[in-house]
Amino acid sequence: MTDLASLKNGAEAELLGARDSGHLDDLRARIADWPPALRAAYGPVLVALGSPPLSEEGGVRGLPGASERQGACRLALLAMYVDTGTPRWSSGMLDKVLDAVLAVPGGTCDDFLLALWRMCDVPSFPLTVVGVRFIRDVVRALLTRQRRGMPVDLRWLTPLGTGLTPARACFSYLVLALKPEWFTDALEQSFRGALKDPEVLEEVFPPGP
Numbered sequence: 001m002t003d004l005a006s007l008k009n010g011a012e013a014e015l016l017g018a019r020d021s022g023h024l025d026d027l028r029a030r031i032a033d034w035p036p037a038l039r040a041a042y043g044p045v046l047v048a049l050g051s052p053p054l055s056e057e058g059g060v061r062g063l064p065g066a067s068e069r070q071g072a073c074r075l076a077l078l079a080m081y082v083d084t085g086t087p088r089w090s091s092g093m094l095d096k097v098l099d100a101v102l103a104v105p106g107g108t109c110d111d112f113l114l115a116l117w118r119m120c121d122v123p124s125f126p127l128t129v130v131g132v133r134f135i136r137d138v139v140r141a142l143l144t145r146q147r148r149g150m151p152v153d154l155r156w157l158t159p160l161g162t163g164l165t166p167a168r169a170c171f172s173y174l175v176l177a178l179k180p181e182w183f184t185d186a187l188e189q190s191f192r193g194a195l196k197d198p199e200v201l202e203e204v205f206p207p208g209p
Contacts, residue, residue, distance in 0.1 A: 037062030085126030
C-alpha cells in the first residue's frame, strides 16, 4: 500500500532543498514515479513552476481527490516561499499556478485557498506586510476567475471571527472580497482587534484619504 503522506512529505523536502537554485529535475523524477492520481494532481503545478510536462504512460491519468489536489497547491506555495512569511512571486507566476490548479481534474479555487489557509493558520506563521500583499494578490486573481464562472465556496472558512490569530484575521478579512455578502461591521472590528503589528494593520486596513 502506497503511503501518500510520505510521498508528499518527500516531495516537499526535495523542493525545499532545490527552490533557491530552481533545479527541479530531481523533484520531477520523484513525482514521475508516483501513482496516477498523485501525478495528475502534481503534474500541472510542476509545469507551472518551470518543469517539463510529465509523460503519461499509455495515456493513463488518475482522478485525484481533494487531499492530492491541495497537496499540490501546498507544493506551489512552498515554491513561492509563502511558509517563510516573505513570499516571492509575480502576477505572471501566480496566474500560471492558479491556471494549473484549475487544470487538475476536479480542481477548484478553494483547493488553493484552503492550502494557503492551512499554511498560514499555525501559531508559528510569521505574518508580514509582504505576506499580506501576497494574500491580496491571490484574492484579486481569484476574483477574476470567479467572474469567469469559476466559483469559490469558502464554507470551510466558517464560523468567521472566532479564535482569531493575526494570520487568520488577515486571511479571513481579505478573502471576504470573494464573499462580500458575509461581511459585517462586527467582523471587521474583530479582525482589526486581532492584528497587533501596526505595519500589518495598516497594510490590511489602509488609512483613508
